[in-house]
Amino acid sequence: MTGEKPDYLGFGLGLRPQHYSDILEGSPNVDWFEAISENYMIPGGKPLKMLDQIRDRYPIVLHGVSLSIASTAPFDKDYLANLKSLAERTEPEFVSDHLCWTGVHGVNLHDLLPVPYTEEALEHVVSRVNHVQEYIGRPIALENVSSYVQFEQSQMPEWEFISEMTKRTGCWLVFDVNNVFVSAFNHGFDAQSYIDAIPADRVVQFHLAGHEDQMTHIIDTHDAMVCDEVWDLYRASVRRFGKVSTIIERDDNIPPLKEMVQELTIARDIANEIFSEENLAKGSQRARV
Amino acid sequence: MIDVSLNEPGATRSVPRSSKSEVQSAPSLTLAELQDLFQRAVMDGDGAILQSIPGNGRTTSDVLLGVYQYAYRGRLADILGIDHPLLKRHMGNDVFDEMAHAYITAYPSNTPNVRWFARHLPTFLKTTAPYDAHADLSELAELEQALANAFDAADEPVLSLVDLQAVPPDQWAALIFQRHASAARMTSRCNIYECWQALQDEEEPATINEPVVNQELIVWRKDEMSRVRIMTTEEAMAWDEVMRGATFGSLCEMLAVYDAPDTAPMRAAQFLQTWISAELLTTASNKARSS
Numbered sequence: 001m002t003g004e005k006p007d008y009l010g011f012g013l014g015l016r017p018q019h020y021s022d023i024l025e026g027s028p029n030v031d032w033f034e035a036i037s038e039n040y041m042i043p044g045g046k047p048l049k050m051l052d053q054i055r056d057r058y059p060i061v062l063h064g065v066s067l068s069i070a071s072t073a074p075f076d077k078d079y080l081a082n083l084k085s086l087a088e089r090t091e092p093e094f095v096s097d098h099l100c101w102t103g104v105h106g107v108n109l110h111d112l113l114p115v116p117y118t119e120e121a122l123e124h125v126v127s128r129v130n131h132v133q134e135y136i137g138r139p140i141a142l143e144n145v146s147s148y149v150q151f152e153q154s155q156m157p158e159w160e161f162i163s164e165m166t167k168r169t170g171c172w173l174v175f176d177v178n179n180v181f182v183s184a185f186n187h188g189f190d191a192q193s194y195i196d197a198i199p200a201d202r203v204v205q206f207h208l209a210g211h212e213d214q215m216t217h218i219i220d221t222h223d224a225m226v227c228d229e230v231w232d233l234y235r236a237s238v239r240r241f242g243k244v245s246t247i248i249e250r251d252d253n254i255p256p257l258k259e260m261v262q263e264l265t266i267a268r269d270i271a272n273e274i275f276s277e278e279n280l281a282k283g284s285q286r287a288r289v
Numbered sequence: 290m291i292d293v294s295l296n297e298p299g300a301t302r303s304v305p306r307s308s309k310s311e312v313q314s315a316p317s318l319t320l321a322e323l324q325d326l327f328q329r330a331v332m333d334g335d336g337a338i339l340q341s342i343p344g345n346g347r348t349t350s351d352v353l354l355g356v357y358q359y360a361y362r363g364r365l366a367d368i369l370g371i372d373h374p375l376l377k378r379h380m381g382n383d384v385f386d387e388m389a390h391a392y393i394t395a396y397p398s399n400t401p402n403v404r405w406f407a408r409h410l411p412t413f414l415k416t417t418a419p420y421d422a423h424a425d426l427s428e429l430a431e432l433e434q435a436l437a438n439a440f441d442a443a444d445e446p447v448l449s450l451v452d453l454q455a456v457p458p459d460q461w462a463a464l465i466f467q468r469h470a471s472a473a474r475m476t477s478r479c480n481i482y483e484c485w486q487a488l489q490d491e492e493e494p495a496t497i498n499e500p501v502v503n504q505e506l507i508v509w510r511k512d513e514m515s516r517v518r519i520m521t522t523e524e525a526m527a528w529d530e531v532m533r534g535a536t537f538g539s540l541c542e543m544l545a546v547y548d549a550p551d552t553a554p555m556r557a558a559q560f561l562q563t564w565i566s567a568e569l570l571t572t573a574s575n576k577a578r579s580s
Contacts, residue, residue: 020574038401038402038403038404041402041404042402042404042440042441043441043442043443043470044441044443044444044445044470045440045441045442045444045471045510045513046440046441046513047441048441048444049513066401066402071324072321072324074318076401079402102401103326103328103398104321104324104325104328105325106333106399107328107398107399108398108399108400108401109328109332109357109361109398110330110361110364110365110368110398110403110406111357111364113327113331113357116320116323116341118320120320120322121321121435124320128329148353148354148356148357149342149350149353149354149357150342151315151323151340151341151342152317152340152341152342153317153318153323153435155471186345186353187345188345188346215347216345216347216348217345217347217348217353219356253513255345
């Protein structure tokens with residue numbers, strides 16, 4: 001499925017209930033919000049009202065955790081119907097989830113589980129992405145996950161799998177910079193090679209988050225500020241992918257909105273500095289011509 | 290160039306680096322077989338998947354797999370604690386965690402939305418030793434779930450006194466009523482309301498006792514907030530009958546049999562007014578016309 005590339009949204013935050021009143025009562029310097037789809041796949045009440053009110057003021061992206069696109073279990077039809085219905089209600093800029101699976105045999109482990117990068121898995125994922133896109137009537141975006149294990153059966157690197165997936169389905173990519181950092185450390189690959197191999201025109205969003213270093217491996221915890229190494233990788237990502245909507249995610253130890261906005265300023269400053277450098281370079285090139 | 294690999298700067302390979310001493314040979318497995326083995330490892334500690342997972346040069350495959358195993362139980366236990374903060378306070382952290390792990394084993398999640406993972410907890414506590422010996426545990430879980438369900442129940446219009454006043458008096462006897470989606474009844478075999486209230490106020494829980502009669506509760510949502518209150522036995526009976534489809538006329542007759550026939554219509558009208566003011570009802574319709 002092909003679709004128009006979603007607009008550049010600027011710098012946003014993951015929408016968390018702790019921040020509802022500060023968002024609605026103040027005017028935080030946040031350009032857009034990313035809502036966890038499942039939090040609003042409920043019958044009614046305050047959460048949906050808050051989402052509606054925030055949607056009236058800010059662009060929203062719906063980001064799910066349970067699509068289970070790589071699972072060999074059949075799709076949960078009710079889940080897909082609820083997702084479609086929420087997307088129709090919310091009219092998000094786009095709908096995203098993760099390149100992972102969450103369970104088989106009717107069980108959901110509520111985790112973003114790793115995919116073996118095999119030809120078989122690629123064909124399976126491509127077929128499922130096409131199905132979801134047809135069903136909800138729009139291209140989806142998929143995010144690279146942090147992983148702690150790899151499979152001996154893998155036949156290609158993660159970035160090749162992702163590139164091929166987007167090529168064959170027309171899906172967009174959420175490029176989680178922290179997840180690349182975490183997986184690069186855990187599996188010993190070069191993060192820059194990953195960045196270089198991803199097709200730049202398919203990336204519609206950056207994710208930034210904190211993690212926990214266990215020395216022998218890193219765990220993606222989303223409970224801390226973005227670290228310097230991930231900011232460096234963010235710089236490299238902005239240079240490679242250009243103007244891409246960016247958010248910071250925090251799922252635990254969630255600080256007041258003001259602190260999240262301050263951290264978002266770091267991303268804003270980094271990206272704007274690179275955009276200015278690039279504009280300057282383009283300007284000098286034109287002047288020389 | 291940013292290089293985050295520690296052991297092999299500049300390395301670009303991402304396919305697993307097998308240590309022959311660790312992994313002899315990876316079996317040929319389909320995606321479905323790999324997912325089956327991986328899930329069994331996460332849920333039950335089955336080690337068969339380890340043949341397909343290499344270490345990362347710094348630590349072994351079982352440590353890396355352990356991240357998923359630990360996260361699985363830890364995350365779901367956290368969710369139970371978040372959904373049932375007062376039950377956790379009532380049981381104490383250690384006992385609650387032990388119970389949570391037993392629940393996770395007995396009722397693995399089969400819902401894509403973690404919001405509903407705890408839904409079997411009242412049944413589990415009611416039917417599983419040693420928790421089944423304490424009615425307050427399952428009832429507290431049931432009450433917390435009823436409050437959570439009320440919080441995000443479907444949005445529906447609420448019946449107002451003005452709506453009711455528009456009904457001609459000669460049609461009142463045939464009126465039937467529908468509850469708001471957030472309204473739910475609960476019957477407690479102990480003083481669960483007082484226990485819940487004390488825990489909410491962060492006081493020592495009230496002494497659990499078995500009252501002479503059951504404690505009748507109604508849970509619902511008003512102004513976006515979940516609420517609970519005790520109903521008298523008569524009000525609870527009236528509510529239950531109305532929810533079973535009894536007309537206002539039948540309700541008056543039932544109340545007359547229950548107590549003081551002369552004041553039965555007035556008591557029925559008072560109940561109705563209370564329910565409407567609380568926003569417990571969504572519609573009133575004429576039984577003959579709706580059937």
